[in-house]
Amino acid sequence: MTPPVVELSGVSKTYGGVTALAGVDLVVRRGELLAVVGPSGSGKSTLLNLMGTLSRPSCGTVRIDGHAVQELSDRELSALRASTIGFVFQSFHLAPGVPAIDAVADGLLYGGRPRGERRRLAERALRRMGLGHRLHNAPHQLSGGEKQRVAIARAVLGDPPLLLADEPTGALDSRSGAAVMDLLHELHRAGTTVVVITHDRDIAASLPREVRIRDGRVERDSGVPVGGAVGG
Amino acid sequence: MSTAAPSRQRVARPRPARLSAVDVIRVGGSGLRSRPVRVFLSALGIAIGIAAMIGVVGISTSSQEELDRKLDALGTNLLTAGPGQSFGGDQAHLPDEAVGMVAAADAVESVSAVGRVSAEVYRNDHVPEEQTGGIGVYAARTDLPRTVGAQVVDGRWLDAANARYPCVVLGARAAAHLGVHRADPGTRVWLGDRWFTVVGVLAPNELVPELDSAALVGWPVARQELGFDGYATTVYTRAEESAVGDLQGVLGATVNPEHPNEVQVSRPSDALAAKQATDDALSGLLLGLGAVALLVGGVGVANTMVISVLERRAEIGLRRSLGATHGQIRTQFLCESLLLSALGGLGGVVLGIAVTAGYAGYQGWPTLVPLWATVGGVAATLVIGGLAGFYPAVRASRLPPTEALAAG
Known part of the structure; x- marks a missing residue:
């Protein structure tokens, strides 16, 4: 049986006395599409960082694709991110002056594949995103929606089991935002596990599962999967 | 775990x-x-x-x-010897036979000499006496060019014939100062209160820069016309390359056996180095x-x-x-x-x-x-x-x- 993609049990995170997360249990099964929603300061960014193995919990266990984060060294966590997790950020994080195809190809830079293959995969991914005519354009020549599609292409280039999208529509107008959400739905249909972190309740409500966070706790989880024996 | x-x-x-x-x-x-x-x-x-x-x-x-x-071109095997101060502090002079003594020494390839003449040289007889331009007049032996490696750029060097007559060869700087560009029978300079014909001009020579600002006349004419005492003031010696160091040590005694300490010996290539x-x-x-x-x-x-x-x-x-x-x-x-x-x-x-x-x-x-x-x-x-x-x-x-x- 394949393990859940994300498995948090009793996870807390404190920053110098301030509690950002307090005893969160959350299981994300393979192939799910869910929203983590909450107002700013609710702890949803902290949750994203923990799921993304960018930080470690103060207590509790985090398992990503079966790997217990606390047992892995920093190097091993890096390798886990390279092979398992794709990130999409609100601010795109595209380096100025770098053509789209190279930016996307960098998604596999730390995965140990040769450059030619990375670029070939990047071109295919961009064409799939409808950006075949933008391969050699730098970020400043792209619209906001196009930039976010480039960033998504980079995140899913290596077909990671888990895609974490942090406010993916936050910097976009509603039309571009809708297009980006369509794209995430499409990736979900193709089998990718997608977690969208957002403060937008409408977006959250449009997804199959909605996890509401408030004051560092899970306030409501619309779809605790059947057989989710974790927590209690 | x-x-x-x-x-x-x-x-x-x-x-x-x-x-x-x-x-x-x-x-x-x-x-x-x-x-x-x-x-x-x-x-x-x-x-x-x-x-x-x-x-x-x-x-x-x-x-x-x-x-x-x-130095390859000029050679590092040239030695010069000149009179220093005598024991009493007077200006010493080299003995008459200095050149002959050196020539007889071992490992000497060639030897020549010049002697300072107390005359001045001017462009013409209207130039005020004090404007000598730092040009010294020397009596030169006719074998000087071969020893020091001097090149005549125009005209010719002194020979046994013209050394008896009022003929002069100018160093490069001296020629420039006296306004002489060519050596021909019509070019004359006012030297020791009489006209001398410029028969030659020398190329600059870094090994013996003192010749650049010299007016060189024949030994006989200097004695007869310019009151030259006949004592060499600088003896130039070319030695075999391997023996230069040894010769440098004994050159003083060779030039002036009675007062070797009154002789100043130097090696011009050392000065360049x-x-x-x-x-x-x-x-x-x-x-x-x-x-x-x-x-x-x-x-x-x-x-x-x-x-x-x-x-x-x-x-x-x-x-x-x-x-x-x-x-x-x-x-x-x-x-x-x-x-x-x-x-x-x-x-x-x-x-x-x-x-x-x-x-x-x-x-x-x-x-x-x-x-x-x-x-x-x-x-x-x-x-x-x-x-x-x-x-x-x-x-x-x-x-x-x-x-x-x-x-x-």
Whole structure:
């Protein structure tokens, strides 16, 4: 049986006395599409960082694709991110002056594949995103929606089991935002596990599962999967 | 580990992949490509330091090479002997038979002499007496050119015939001062209150620069017409190359057996080499200045790298999220620093060679930049780049990914 993609049990995170997360249990099964929603300061960014193995919990266990984060060294966590997790950020994080195809190809830079293959995969991914005519354009020549599609292409280039999208529509107008959400739905249909972190309740409500966070706790989880024996 | 359920144990621990060398350089260079002006300016700092050092070494080597070639051409086997002070403090003079004594000595190839004549030479008889222009009048033996290696550029040298008549050969500077450009029967100078015909003009001679500002007349005519006492004031001796050192030790006693301590013996090629040695001291100082410039350049690179790390926190965060390890981030910034310095180093080497070639060309020297200076210069920049980039690279690699991402 394949393990859940994300498995948090009793996870807390404190920053110098301030509690950002307090005893969160959350299981994300393979192939799910869910929203983590909450107002700013609710702890949803902290949750994203923990799921993304960018930080470690103060207590509790985090398992990503079966790997217990606390047992892995920093190097091993890096390798886990390279092979398992794709990130999409609100601010795109595209380096100025770098053509789209190279930016996307960098998604596999730390995965140990040769450059030619990375670029070939990047071109295919961009064409799939409808950006075949933008391969050699730098970020400043792209619209906001196009930039976010480039960033998504980079995140899913290596077909990671888990895609974490942090406010993916936050910097976009509603039309571009809708297009980006369509794209995430499409990736979900193709089998990718997608977690969208957002403060937008409408977006959250449009997804199959909605996890509401408030004051560092899970306030409501619309779809605790059947057989989710974790927590209690 | 003990808390992990047995079913989890079979999950292999993730292993980071290695970046290929090409990828390391490409990623290291990516930070430079996006900021060309800053890269140019900080590389320029390094380049100036390296160029200064290469230039100093190159110019000094080229000048040494020029000296070596010149000494090869002039020969280092010329010795001069002249009268010093007598024991009582009076001006001594060499004995009459000095030239003959030297000629008889072992290992002597040729010998000749000049004698100072107390006459002055002027362009014509209207020039005021005190305007001698520092030109000395000497009686010269007819075999002088062969011994000292003097070249006649115009006219001819004194011979047994014209040495008896009022004929004069001028050194290069003396000719220029007296306004003489050609030696022909119509060219005359006012020498010792009578007209002398200029029969020859000499080329400049670095080994015996005193001849450049000399007016040389025949031994007989000097005695008959100019009140010359007949004593040689400088005896020039060409010795066999292997015996020059030995001869230098005994030349005083050979020239003047009764008072060898009254004879001053010198080797003109030593004077040229000594001049080079004083240049070397100056070169050392300039080399030090170049090193300081290089150090300042290195500080500039360190500064650029620190700012670069601060500005690119978001990029660092992104790379960490894409799976870069601590080490890979550290390598990226170290590589960037090394590339930046190497760029400056190579530019500096090219600039330094250009400066050397320009200066050497202007001086008419051969251009010579030693390989060790070029290789050493580039190696020094790499060391500097490594030192300058180390701290910023470590700082970049220690940046927590969440904090780095928050900066974007």
